[in-house]
Amino acid sequence: DTGVSQDPRHKITKRGQNVTFRCDPISEHNRLYWYRQTLGQGPEFLTYFQNEAQLEKSRLLSDRFSAERPKGSFSTLEIQRTEQGDSAMYLCASSLTSGGADTQYFGPGTRLTVL
Amino acid sequence: AQTVTQSQPEMSVQEAETVTLSCTYDTSESDYYLFWYKQPPSRQMILVIRQEAYKQQNATENRFSVNFQKAAKSFSLKISDSQLGDAAMYFCAYRSLHNNDMRFGAGTRLTVKP
Numbered sequence: 001d002t003g004v005s006q007d008p009r010h011k012i013t014k015r016g017q018n019v020t021f022r023c024d025p026i027s028e029h030n031r032l033y034w035y036r037q038t039l040g041q042g043p044e045f046l047t048y049f050q051n052e053a054q055l056e057k058s059r060l061l062s063d064r065f066s067a068e069r070p071k072g073s074f075s076t077l078e079i080q081r082t083e084q085g086d087s088a089m090y091l092c093a094s095s096l097t098s099g100g101a102d103t104q105y106f107g108p109g110t111r112l113t114v115l
Numbered sequence: 116a117q118t119v120t121q122s123q124p125e126m127s128v129q130e131a132e133t134v135t136l137s138c139t140y141d142t143s144e145s146d147y148y149l150f151w152y153k154q155p156p157s158r159q160m161i162l163v164i165r166q167e168a169y170k171q172q173n174a175t176e177n178r179f180s181v182n183f184q185k186a187a188k189s190f191s192l193k194i195s196d197s198q199l200g201d202a203a204m205y206f207c208a209y210r211s212l213h214n215n216d217m218r219f220g221a222g223t224r225l226t227v228k229p
Contacts, residue, residue: 004159031215042219044219048216056216101167106159106160109159
């Protein structure tokens with residue numbers, strides 16, 4: 001078990017470009033979450049998958065953001081036409097459904113800088 | 116909407132001493148989950164401790180314990196016998212039973228002095 005991994009760890013892009021991030025959850029975990037964390041703040045929920053189904057989306061997730069989990073394993077988060085306000089750490093977490101609140105295991109994050 | 120407030124942006128503690136980090140939250144729900152997460156510098160976030168709102172007994176994990184006051188909507192974290200490795204950002208989080216939208220506070224940066 002290698003934990004949750006994210007790629008890339010850092011991304012610098014110019015305003016208006018598209019970027020895509022990847023998250024590989026812990027192998028047997030059926031739930032996957034995306035969060036955004038800006039400097040000095042706690043993570044903010046963006047979206048959540050159970051297997052390949054995207055079940056919840058935050059109002060923070062504008063139409064420039066899209067997430068997929070095509071086979072219920074890894075997930076991608078794409079941001080189109082990036083803006084400077086998109087600069088943040090993007091965190092992925094995964095969990096295994098349990099009877100109560102399943103524990104979310106976080107990845108190291110992808111730090112996005114939009115110039 | 117549920118909100119989580121951590122009123123202490125920074126705290127410091129002497130090694131081997133005890134420190135308490137504060138957290139309050141706002142909700143109209145009666146059943147929910149509360150968490151404390153630790154985020155060391157440049158490292159990923161890990162779960163420290165969790166509490167189910169329906170349980171009256173305060174959760175404990177080794178040197179970490181909580182003081183859960185449901186009526187006051189307060190959920191503080193006590194770290195006993197502080198160690199240098201405890202230095203990190205600590206985030207309090209709330210999660211409803213009805214969705215998977217976990218709400219985090221702004222965090223408290225804990226410094227441990229040798």
